[in-house]
Amino acid sequence: MCGIAGFIGRGTLADLQRMSDCLKHRGPDGEGTWLRPDEGVFLAHRRLAIIDVAGGAQPMVTGDGKLVVVYNGEIYNHIELRRQLESLGHRFQSDHCDTEVLLHGYRQWGEQLPDRLNGMWAFALYDGVRRRMFLSRDRFGQKPLFYTYQNGIFAFASELSSLVGHSEINASLAPLSIQKYFAYGFLPAPHSLYESIYKLPGGHNLSVDAGRPLPVVRRYWEFRLEPSSRMAARDEEELAEELRTLLRKAVERHLISDVPVGLFLSGGLDSSAIAYFAAESSPTRPTWSFCVGFDARDFDESAHASNVAQAFGTRHVQSFLRAAEFEPLAREVVERIDEPQADSSLLPTSYLCRIARQNVTVALGGDGADELFCGYDTFRAMRLAAQYARMIPRPVHEAIRMAAALLPTRFGYMTFDFRLRRLLRGLSYGREIWNPVWLGPLGPAELAECFVEPADPECIYSEAISLWEGCPQDDAIDRTTQFYVKLYLQDGILAKIDRAGMWNSLEVRCPFLDMELVEFIRRLPRQLRFRKSQTKYLLRQAMRPLLPPAVVSRRKHGFPFPAAAWLRNGPFREDSFLAICGQRTEFVRQRWQRHRIGRSDERLFLWSQWVLGQYLSRSNMHFAATSPHRAQQVGGVIR
Numbered sequence: 001m002c003g004i005a006g007f008i009g010r011g012t013l014a015d016l017q018r019m020s021d022c023l024k025h026r027g028p029d030g031e032g033t034w035l036r037p038d039e040g041v042f043l044a045h046r047r048l049a050i051i052d053v054a055g056g057a058q059p060m061v062t063g064d065g066k067l068v069v070v071y072n073g074e075i076y077n078h079i080e081l082r083r084q085l086e087s088l089g090h091r092f093q094s095d096h097c098d099t100e101v102l103l104h105g106y107r108q109w110g111e112q113l114p115d116r117l118n119g120m121w122a123f124a125l126y127d128g129v130r131r132r133m134f135l136s137r138d139r140f141g142q143k144p145l146f147y148t149y150q151n152g153i154f155a156f157a158s159e160l161s162s163l164v165g166h167s168e169i170n171a172s173l174a175p176l177s178i179q180k181y182f183a184y185g186f187l188p189a190p191h192s193l194y195e196s197i198y199k200l201p202g203g204h205n206l207s208v209d210a211g212r213p214l215p216v217v218r219r220y221w222e223f224r225l226e227p228s229s230r231m232a233a234r235d236e237e238e239l240a241e242e243l244r245t246l247l248r249k250a251v252e253r254h255l256i257s258d259v260p261v262g263l264f265l266s267g268g269l270d271s272s273a274i275a276y277f278a279a280e281s282s283p284t285r286p287t288w289s290f291c292v293g294f295d296a297r298d299f300d301e302s303a304h305a306s307n308v309a310q311a312f313g314t315r316h317v318q319s320f321l322r323a324a325e326f327e328p329l330a331r332e333v334v335e336r337i338d339e340p341q342a343d344s345s346l347l348p349t350s351y352l353c354r355i356a357r358q359n360v361t362v363a364l365g366g367d368g369a370d371e372l373f374c375g376y377d378t379f380r381a382m383r384l385a386a387q388y389a390r391m392i393p394r395p396v397h398e399a400i401r402m403a404a405a406l407l408p409t410r411f412g413y414m415t416f417d418f419r420l421r422r423l424l425r426g427l428s429y430g431r432e433i434w435n436p437v438w439l440g441p442l443g444p445a446e447l448a449e450c451f452v453e454p455a456d457p458e459c460i461y462s463e464a465i466s467l468w469e470g471c472p473q474d475d476a477i478d479r480t481t482q483f484y485v486k487l488y489l490q491d492g493i494l495a496k497i498d499r500a501g502m503w504n505s506l507e508v509r510c511p512f513l514d515m516e517l518v519e520f521i522r523r524l525p526r527q528l529r530f531r532k533s534q535t536k537y538l539l540r541q542a543m544r545p546l547l548p549p550a551v552v553s554r555r556k557h558g559f560p561f562p563a564a565a566w567l568r569n570g571p572f573r574e575d576s577f578l579a580i581c582g583q584r585t586e587f588v589r590q591r592w593q594r595h596r597i598g599r600s601d602e603r604l605f606l607w608s609q610w611v612l613g614q615y616l617s618r619s620n621m622h623f624a625a626t627s628p629h630r631a632q633q634v635g636g637v638i639r
Helices: 013-021 079-086 098-117 173-183 229-233 234-255 270-280 302-312 323-336 348-359 377-391 393-405 416-428 433-439 444-450 461-469 474-502 515-521 537-543 551-552 561-570 587-596 601-618
Strands: 002-008 029-037 040-048 067-075 119-127 131-136 146-150 153-157 197-199 204-209 211-218 260-263 286-294 317-321 363-365 508-510
Touching: 002 013, 002 119, 002 234, 013 029, 013 040, 013 146, 013 260, 040 067, 067 098, 079 098, 098 119, 098 131, 098 204, 146 211, 173 444, 173 474, 173 601, 197 211, 197 348, 234 270, 234 515, 234 537, 260 270, 260 348, 260 537, 270 302, 270 551, 286 302, 286 348, 302 317, 302 551, 317 323, 317 348, 323 348, 323 561, 323 601, 348 474, 377 416, 377 433, 377 474, 393 416, 416 433, 433 461, 433 474, 444 587, 461 474, 474 508, 537 551, 561 587, 587 601
Parallel strands: 260 286, 260 363, 286 317, 363 508
Antiparallel strands: 002 040, 002 153, 029 040, 067 119, 119 131, 131 204, 146 153, 146 197, 204 211
């Protein structure tokens, strides 16, 4: 796990050093640069040493000096690839470094190399013979990669702050991105917060030639549900056994490390499954496990985590995040945040990573299971919503929504009134945007009220609409799976866990995103992922013989902190929520007042507003004068 940065074109070593300095937290164990000023090529690397601590320094160069790479991530099948490459005549200089596999793999397979990788990565490899830079991001976008092409300069970095460290890279806010942020709660790739700066989407490569640094972006992989008739014909227990085997192998691969490894443990199905296989693979030494609890009981899962830790004999570390600690932690997080994120669980996740880093350098998490196995309550709601939409006329729906607005507002974890109002809000629109409207801080009507110049909803929700309409299965559950896996997982969940881990120099790995396991899951018939109202059906069946019954039957419990109550009772005043980026002052003021007096629960909007406001204040950014109706274009040619 590391930080990478570089550019092709005009610039100096001082530019490169500034870019590198912004990534210190991602790589405290070493730094390096490689440059060819005559070719205008500059590369920098910050290292968090995980594999081959002694021999894995970067930038790494082949013996003949013709290839050089900077790389962030882990390749879990690097041992198998090394053996294959050695059998083809390649000679390695390192003992067991996964970075060197990228160099020899590129020499052998060229730009088809990512097709063979099982892992998480963002790398930039310079081919001195072709004078070409080749960049790649892993299939799900676990590792970040931003890039831009400005003033004849192509530049890339692991984080936005690093990218704008180059003296000739400009950053002006993109109005459309601001509205997408409030619509989704995150910024979907390729959009970033700034005009002309982009995220390379997961499953994409990028190539750029020195001397003509216009990037060309190509997709090499895309998640698609392709239910197999052969799977449907197989015995259910046989499939459960195969799932157990694949998950066991995935956890074993993700445990490979030269430094201490632990795991996050909530006591839910996903983390408990990982804990079981981790403990099984290390029977002679206890596995570290980590949990954060809250003094608000309906948010706290620590007792469940302790029970699982005791059952599997993990070396369990449990810490509590109390109300008095919310403010200093929140201000620390927004002070370090590189791109605004509206998910308030970023706070406890960052705190959890800090606790884990005191004992380990790598931690395993259960991210990906909810998206792949239909684990969210949204999947249950989808059936009810479809029936409701068919049966209830629009005037009746509006009356029901008005009645729901009169219910007393409660500020606990996923209260009935909160869920009902969110459900009804989504049902006011077409089903192609139900998912983002249920999830996001503001719906289409609220966006129109909030912004002086709102963009067209079809433009704001273009990613969600495209995924809904492009799903090959005419099934609301499968369409929702596509949304969560391809959009929410990459730009919400994985971005959150990467930033929280890297602020604390902790590598977080996700065994459920192991490619052998994913290839199995995406071919399962929908009924084995979601059956009637049962989420994660086959995963529960697979783990039933191995986990305590209470764990197998537990419903999904998220990891938010009590944001609604804190926003009411914390240190906030009206001037904490100022209108920004073309917003109407009265809209923002009314939302704060309604939340403060308990008339409505505005936690999602207010948290998003506060995070963005703090970020812009810290960054001294100004509202761009471009029109929000102009859709952003991907920087470069897409093929």
